[in-house]
Amino acid sequence: MxxxxxxxxxxxxxxxxxxxxxxxxxxxxxxxxxxxxxxxxxxxxxxxxxxxxxxxxxxxHFSQYDQAVFTAVKARKVHEVEAIQDFVETFVTYYENYPPITAILNTYDNLFSDKEFNEKVKSIFFARLNFLQELVDRGVEAGLISGEISSEALADTIDGIIRLMSLKWRMNNFSFSLREETMKTVNSILKGFTFLNH
Amino acid sequence: MxxxxxxxxxxxxxxxxxxxxxxxxxxxxxxxxxxxxxxxxxxxxxxxxxxxxxxxxxxxHFSQYDQAVFTAVKARKVHEVEAIQDFVETFVTYYENYPPITAILNTYDNLFSDKEFNEKVKSIFFARLNFLQELVDRGVEAGLISGEISSEALADTIDGIIRLMSLKWRMNNFSFSLREETMKTVNSILKGFTFLNH
Amino acid sequence: MxxxxxxxxxxxxxxxxxxxxxxxxxxxxxxxxxxxxxxxxxxxxxxxxxxxxxxxxxxxHFSQYDQAVFTAVKARKVHEVEAIQDFVETFVTYYENYPPITAILNTYDNLFSDKEFNEKVKSIFFARLNFLQELVDRGVEAGLISGEISSEALADTIDGIIRLMSLKWRMNNFSFSLREETMKTVNSILKGFTFLNH
Amino acid sequence: MxxxxxxxxxxxxxxxxxxxxxxxxxxxxxxxxxxxxxxxxxxxxxxxxxxxxxxxxxxxHFSQYDQAVFTAVKARKVHEVEAIQDFVETFVTYYENYPPITAILNTYDNLFSDKEFNEKVKSIFFARLNFLQELVDRGVEAGLISGEISSEALADTIDGIIRLMSLKWRMNNFSFSLREETMKTVNSILKGFTFLNH
DNA sequence: TATGAATGAGGATTCATTCAT
DNA sequence: AATGAATGAATCCTCATTCAT
CATH class of the missing domain: 1.10.10.60 (Homeodomain-like)
Incomplete structure (x- = not known):
């Protein structure tokens, strides 16, 4: 045996x-x-x-590292914009190395309509979104992120990008680098709303 | 009878x-x-x-108006940034007035994994994305949209926002105005990448 | 119209x-x-x-000509062995010209197990068999057919050949001449039990 | 239990x-x-x-003993005509002891029209027919069976009798002895084409 | 831990048939 | 004669789950 x-x-x-x-x-x-x-x-x-x-x-299983990621991202002594990039990169790197897991990310709605999984899905969804918003809030407080956009809007935008990119990736048969494309897009957005010399 | x-x-x-x-x-x-x-x-x-x-x-049924919307948005004699706003607003207004339809938008992945619907889903998904990108491209050509961000990235971002917002809306039991919140977010993003006095 | x-x-x-x-x-x-x-x-x-x-x-429809065939075969002024050959040839010629009809011949058992068609199938089946036997009986009386075999046995044999050949024909995709092959076999059998110079 | x-x-x-x-x-x-x-x-x-x-x-299940029967019939050290009788008797005895199995024999055409069973039915049908023909061929070679009839024709005739008798048996509500009647008919036919003193 | 045999509820689909028009 | 819309019963089959071993 x-x-x-x-x-x-x-x-x-x-x-x-x-x-x-x-x-x-x-x-x-x-x-x-x-x-x-x-x-x-x-x-x-x-x-x-x-x-x-x-x-x-x-x-x-899908969300098992979430809390650890939140903690780690916060712990690392970088400024808030880099923290956001860290956060995004951690997830898309994980996804790129384990494509099947993106199926779960894209099945939220299906699971959500079942009372049994309702809460769980919701909590995973909002935990990520809220953490992102928290990061943005700190960035604004630190004067690194523009107040032109609300923290909620920017968090939604970034999470939206991650989700959109992973769906597009699936639909394209995983034929591009999820990490690279997502980071490029997120960074472009961030550049528009931060006061940094990249 | x-x-x-x-x-x-x-x-x-x-x-x-x-x-x-x-x-x-x-x-x-x-x-x-x-x-x-x-x-x-x-x-x-x-x-x-x-x-x-x-x-x-x-x-x-879900995509029945897509082509008409594309045509109408192009036909209306407004500048490209407004066209993008039009496009987004048309969809979210439709969704807000008919919440159940957002269930279809959020079930893409499920349908995609079935060979029978594979193509159809893909074509709807990419038709919308490509149209958005086309609008952005024109905006860039017209000097209204910044070249700081690629047209693909901006299109992905906007589509990502629409999808994220409608999922969030569903998870929040339709308790906010999808149209208002989505437009606010999209407009914030657009403001960051356009040369207009809003 | x-x-x-x-x-x-x-x-x-x-x-x-x-x-x-x-x-x-x-x-x-x-x-x-x-x-x-x-x-x-x-x-x-x-x-x-x-x-x-x-x-x-x-x-x-399948049995519509049966009575007419019985009458015609009897009417024709030939000796009884030729009558038997006539009888067989009439049917297999009909089948050869209209292959689909053999499907009905081969579906007897299926129809027989249904009370509704029970009688009908039985009557068609036995009418043909009995007519054949009648012909054989006459042949024996006329001294043309050997008494070595009972009339029932010879009738069964000939009907068996017709049925077997038409099933074989179906299984072989109608790739041989049903008429020729059946006549050859029936004639061989008849030769063994008749006193004629063919 | x-x-x-x-x-x-x-x-x-x-x-x-x-x-x-x-x-x-x-x-x-x-x-x-x-x-x-x-x-x-x-x-x-x-x-x-x-x-x-x-x-x-x-x-x-229906054809499970076929190969064994073929082998056994060949193995038994009897002359070819007896082998044919053996073959026929084995089957009709089996049928007589297990009447329901004749339903399968008579449902060939129905099964044949389905692609899924097509081949199987064909192979059972022709295996029996070919074996019979093989026996006849040997009988001819051994000088026991007349060359007046082709081996194919005699095999078809005998198989036709088996099939016809079992259908007739079914239609007569199993009211006669399938074994006896079939053997009588087959033996009559054999007598007409063999050089033996029965 | 594992299995094999079983199940009731439900799955999509086909059937012959009816009835108002 | 013909149709379109409908139906109830039956078709084969899959589902998650149970239970004795």
Missing amino acids: EPRLISRREGIILTSIQIIHEAGFQGLSTREVAKREGISESAIFKHFKSKGELILAILN | EPRLISRREGIILTSIQIIHEAGFQGLSTREVAKREGISESAIFKHFKSKGELILAILN | EPRLISRREGIILTSIQIIHEAGFQGLSTREVAKREGISESAIFKHFKSKGELILAILN | EPRLISRREGIILTSIQIIHEAGFQGLSTREVAKREGISESAIFKHFKSKGELILAILN
């Missing part, structure tokens, strides 16, 4: 993400997960009480 | 959009459509060969 | 036979008939009370 | 044959199978991927 590098539970989660990536959220069935994991369907229920719990676990 | 204002076919499409709006894309079943429309399930198949055809019809 | 050569009723029957020929008995649906006839499904029910009646009409 | 004598899979196959026997091929539905087997419809799909696979399994 060879030891597994990741636990069965973890394996099921990763397999599920892969399935959503390939076949969409409706393609995720216990049958398909079992087949790909090489276990029986009933085995899945030893690791997750229900499919809903599995989905919740997927969402947790 | 009172005459119907809209055809059964149209009714099924609108009902379907309503269901996707409320229950997500996976909530759309012929059974549910039939129940809400007050007809039998088999009746649906007299109007649509298959569920896939119904979904295609939904996508066509 | 161009006049039709055959009546709608007749057209529906012929179309149905064609469908059974191509898609098997289970392929026969009112939908398919309507599509091929270029009429609505409901129109079919103006010509036939029910699908069962249509099937009965198909069986009647 | 009492142990079952036959597996569920086998049970489903036998039940299916019984249904085809009673209600014809179109009477075979997963619903009816489930009802008779005393299980749920979905349970069927744990044993067979699809209804088509079940039908294929039925055909395999």
Whole structure:
């Protein structure tokens, strides 16, 4: 019996993400997960009480580094504009190295309409958005970011770019560098609203 | 027998959009459509060969005005920046007056992973994006928009804002004015990259 | 309005036979008939009370010439062995000129298991068999056919050959001459049990 | 929980044959199978991927002994004419002891028109026919069977008799001895074309 | 942990048929 | 004669889940 590098539970989660990536959220069935994991369907229920719990676990997996990223970005002693760039770059780099995960980012609405995942999705969505806004607010206070645009608007814009770019990336079959293109666009926007010599 | 204002076919499409709006894309079943429309399930198949055809019809409904909007925006004799604003405002006004339709906008990824809808979704997505970019390009040529940002980046940013705002709107239970908030954000961005006295 | 050569009723029957020929008995649906006839499904029910009646009409069409053939074969002033050959040749010539009709011949069992067609199928089946046996009996009486084999056995054998050959013909994609091959086989058998100089 | 004598899979196959026997091929539905087997419809799909696979399994069941019979008939050290009689007797004895199986023999055409079963049916049909012809050929070579009739014709005749008799048996409600009647007819034919003292 | 066998509810779709026009 | 719109029952099949082993 060879030891597994990741636990069965973890394996099921990763397999599920892969399935959503390939076949969409409706393609995720216990049958398909079992087949790909090489276990029986009933085995899945030893690791997750229900499919809903599995989905919740997927969402947790998806957002598992969020708090750490928030903390790290804040901790690094750079000015606020660089912090925003850091934040964006961290995510798109992660996505670029793990394309299937962008399927989750783009399936928010589907999950949102289900009461069971409602809260979770909302909290992930707004945590990121709020953190971004917080960074912008500090930048404004520090006099680095223009007051011409509200912090909410700029945060929405940046988050919108990340989401748009990852959707476009998926639609283009991952044929460009998500990181480079997203950073280029975000930096262009930032340049328009900051007082820095880049 | 009172005459119907809209055809059964149209009714099924609108009902379907309503269901996707409320229950997500996976909530759309012929059974549910039939129940809400007050007809039998088999009746649906007299109007649509298959569920896939119904979904295609939904996508066509969703994008039915796109070409007309593109043409109208171009036709109106305003400068390019106003044209962009027009474009954005047309869509968000439509969305604000018909919230369920935003469910379709946010279900792209789900539809995209199905071969049957693949192309259609892609074409709608890129038609809008390309039109926006075209407007930006003209604005740059006309000397109204700064060359500091690439036309692609600005188009992506604006489309990203529209998409982000409509998702946020959905997550906030439609409790703010989509039109106002989106226009405010888009205008802030435009102000940063145009040479106009607003 | 161009006049039709055959009546709608007749057209529906012929179309149905064609469908059974191509898609098997289970392929026969009112939908398919309507599509091929270029009429609505409901129109079919103006010509036939029910699908069962249509099937009965198909069986009647299939056996419409039987009595006439029996009479004609008897009427012709030839000896009994030639009469048997006549009988067989008449049918296989008809089949060869109208391959789809063999689908009906081969679908007996399917129809037989339905109470509605039970009797009809049985009567067609036994009428042919009994007529053949009658011919054989006469041949024996006339001293043309050997008493070494019972009339029933010879009739069964000949009918068996017709049925086997038409099934084989279908399975071989109608790629040989049903008439020639069947006559050759039947004649070989007859030669073994008759006292004639062929 | 009492142990079952036959597996569920086998049970489903036998039940299916019984249904085809009673209600014809179109009477075979997963619903009816489930009802008779005393299980749920979905349970069927744990044993067979699809209804088509079940039908294929039925055909395999129907022809499961064919190769063994061919081998056994050849192995038995009897002369070729007896081998033919052996062959025929083996099948009709099997049919007589298990009447429902004749429903499958008589449903060839129906199955043949479906691409999925096309080949299987053809291969069963021609394997039997070819084996018979092979036996006849040897009989001719051994000088036991007359060259007056071609081996193909005699094989077709004998197979035709088997098929005709089993259809007649079905139509007569199994009210005569299939084995006896068939053997009588086949033997009569053989007598006409062999040089043996029976 | 795992499985195999099972299930009830629901999935899309096809069926023959009806009825008002 | 014909249609268009509809239907209820049945079609095959998938779903997440349970339970005894």
